[in-house]
Amino acid sequence: MIDLVLRNARLRGGEEVDIAVDGGIIRKVGPSLEERGRQEIDAEGRLTTPPLCDPHLHLDGVLSVGDPRFNRSGTLLEGIAIWGERKPRLTRQELVENAVEAVLWEFAGGVQFIRTHADVTDPTLLTLEALLEVKDRVKDLVDIQIVAFPQDGVYTFPEGEALMVRAMEMGADVVGGIPHNELTREDGIRDVELAFELARKYDALIDIHCDETGDDQSRFVEVMARLALVTGMGEKVTASHTTAMHNYNNDYAFKLLGIAERAKMNFITNPFDNSVLQNRTDGYPRRRGHTRVDEMVARGINVSIGHDSIMDPWYPLGKGSMLQAAHLLLHTAHMSGYEQIFSLFDMITVNSARTLQVESLYGIEAGRPANFVVFDAADEFEAIRLLPECLYVVRRGAVALRTRPAVRSLDLGPFRREIDFRRPSR
The missing domain is CATH 2.30.40.10 (Urease, subunit C, domain 1)
Structure with missing residues (x-):
C-alpha cells in the first residue's frame, strides 16, 4: 500500500x-x-x-492598491512614484501578511514555483527581509526565488551599488536590474554589467527589468544579449518585459532576436501590466504594450509568462491566475492559432521551469x-x-x-440540465 x-x-x-x-x-x-x-x-x-510557475511577481507590492492613492494616469512612472510614497510607511508585518496571502491565491490556482522581485533601493532593505521571511514561511507550499531588484535604479543615488551587494549577501537568489530607469545610457549599461558581475561572484541567476517602456530607442536588451553570449551564461539570464522591442524597427529587431537566440537567454512577458501600462502616450493608433512573443516562439527562444502585479500601484486587479495571464496574452499577442494556444500553456509551465532552472525538480x-x-x-x-x-x-x-467547482443547474420549461460551458461531444 x-x-x-x-x-x-x-x-x-x-x-x-x-x-x-x-x-x-x-x-x-x-x-x-x-x-x-x-x-x-x-x-x-x-x-x-506539473505545477504552474510564476517567474515574475512583485510580492512586496501585492494587495496595496489605493495605498496611499490610486494610479490615475495608469503609467509605469506614476506607479513607481506611488510606491515611493508608500515605502516610508511600510512595516514588515504588512509586507509579510500581504505576500503570504497572495502566495496562497497563486497556490490555489496551481502555482508552486515563484520568482519574486524585492525592491532593494531602501537602505533598510526591509522588503528583502520580509520576503526572505515569506520564502521560509511558505516553503512547504511554494518554492520561491528572490530577485535583488533596484526599483529606482542602481546609479540614481550614491548607495545603489552597495545595496545590491548587501542584498546578495543577505540571501537573494537572483540579481536584478533596471537599466532604462537609470539617468543616462552609460549608467544603464553599467547597471547591466553590474548584474553580470554579481551573478558570477555569487553564482546567481540574472533577471533584469529591461526596456520596460514604449521608447524605441531604449535598447539595453542588446547589452544583455551580448553579455549573455560572450560569458556563456545565457541559460541563466532573463530579460523581463522588453516592451520597447514591440516598437523597434523590424530590421533591428530581426538582428537582435538572432543574437538572443544564439545566447540561449530567456524572456518573460507580463500581459497584465504590459497591456495596461505601456504606450500610454501614443494617442491613436495605439501600439500593443508587449514584446515580440510570437516571433520569439517561432525562433525557439524560451519565453515565459509572469503575473507581475496583483492589486498594486501598477495593476489594480488580479487574483494570481496564470491561466488568466495566458488567456490575455492570446488576445494581445495575436496567438489564437491552434498550436499557439498550446505553446501559451508551455509559457506557464515547462518554459518557466527552464527560466527558473528547476527542471530537475519538475x-x-x-x-x-x-x-x-x-x-x-x-x-x-x-x-x-x-x-x-x-x-x-x-x-x-x-x-x-x-476545490469544489460551481454547478449551474437550469430548470425552466423544457430546459432541465447543467451548464458547464463545454462543447457537446459528437
Missing part, C-alpha cells in the same frame, strides 16, 4: 494514466496501475500537469517530486478557454488543496 494513487489523469498530449506516489516522490506513471493507495483520487480524464515522471495539479478541463486548449478551477493541488505527495 502506497500513499496516493491518482487514477485516470490526462497528461499533456492526451495520454491517460495513473500516477503512483509514495514518500513524496512519483514512483510510477502508467495506464491501469496495480498499485493501491491509502488515498485514491479519480481525475476522470481531466488535465493533469515533471510527471518516476523519481521526480510528487508536485502536480489537476484542472477541471480536458486539455490545455480548454484550460485557457475556460479558465477552470484547479481541482487538486498535490505538493510533495500530499493533496494540499481541493
Whole structure:
C-alpha cells in the first residue's frame, strides 16, 4: 500500500494514466496501475500537469492598491512614484501578511514555483527581509526565488551599488536590474554589467527589468544579449518585459532576436501590466504594450509568462491566475492559432521551469517530486478557454488543496440540465 494513487489523469498530449506516489516522490506513471493507495483520487480524464510557475511577481507590492492613492494616469512612472510614497510607511508585518496571502491565491490556482522581485533601493532593505521571511514561511507550499531588484535604479543615488551587494549577501537568489530607469545610457549599461558581475561572484541567476517602456530607442536588451553570449551564461539570464522591442524597427529587431537566440537567454512577458501600462502616450493608433512573443516562439527562444502585479500601484486587479495571464496574452499577442494556444500553456509551465532552472525538480515522471495539479478541463486548449478551477493541488505527495467547482443547474420549461460551458461531444 502506497500513499496516493491518482487514477485516470490526462497528461499533456492526451495520454491517460495513473500516477503512483509514495514518500513524496512519483514512483510510477502508467495506464491501469496495480498499485493501491491509502488515498485514491479519480481525475476522470481531466488535465493533469506539473505545477504552474510564476517567474515574475512583485510580492512586496501585492494587495496595496489605493495605498496611499490610486494610479490615475495608469503609467509605469506614476506607479513607481506611488510606491515611493508608500515605502516610508511600510512595516514588515504588512509586507509579510500581504505576500503570504497572495502566495496562497497563486497556490490555489496551481502555482508552486515563484520568482519574486524585492525592491532593494531602501537602505533598510526591509522588503528583502520580509520576503526572505515569506520564502521560509511558505516553503512547504511554494518554492520561491528572490530577485535583488533596484526599483529606482542602481546609479540614481550614491548607495545603489552597495545595496545590491548587501542584498546578495543577505540571501537573494537572483540579481536584478533596471537599466532604462537609470539617468543616462552609460549608467544603464553599467547597471547591466553590474548584474553580470554579481551573478558570477555569487553564482546567481540574472533577471533584469529591461526596456520596460514604449521608447524605441531604449535598447539595453542588446547589452544583455551580448553579455549573455560572450560569458556563456545565457541559460541563466532573463530579460523581463522588453516592451520597447514591440516598437523597434523590424530590421533591428530581426538582428537582435538572432543574437538572443544564439545566447540561449530567456524572456518573460507580463500581459497584465504590459497591456495596461505601456504606450500610454501614443494617442491613436495605439501600439500593443508587449514584446515580440510570437516571433520569439517561432525562433525557439524560451519565453515565459509572469503575473507581475496583483492589486498594486501598477495593476489594480488580479487574483494570481496564470491561466488568466495566458488567456490575455492570446488576445494581445495575436496567438489564437491552434498550436499557439498550446505553446501559451508551455509559457506557464515547462518554459518557466527552464527560466527558473528547476527542471530537475519538475515533471510527471518516476523519481521526480510528487508536485502536480489537476484542472477541471480536458486539455490545455480548454484550460485557457475556460479558465477552470484547479481541482487538486498535490505538493510533495500530499493533496494540499481541493476545490469544489460551481454547478449551474437550469430548470425552466423544457430546459432541465447543467451548464458547464463545454462543447457537446459528437
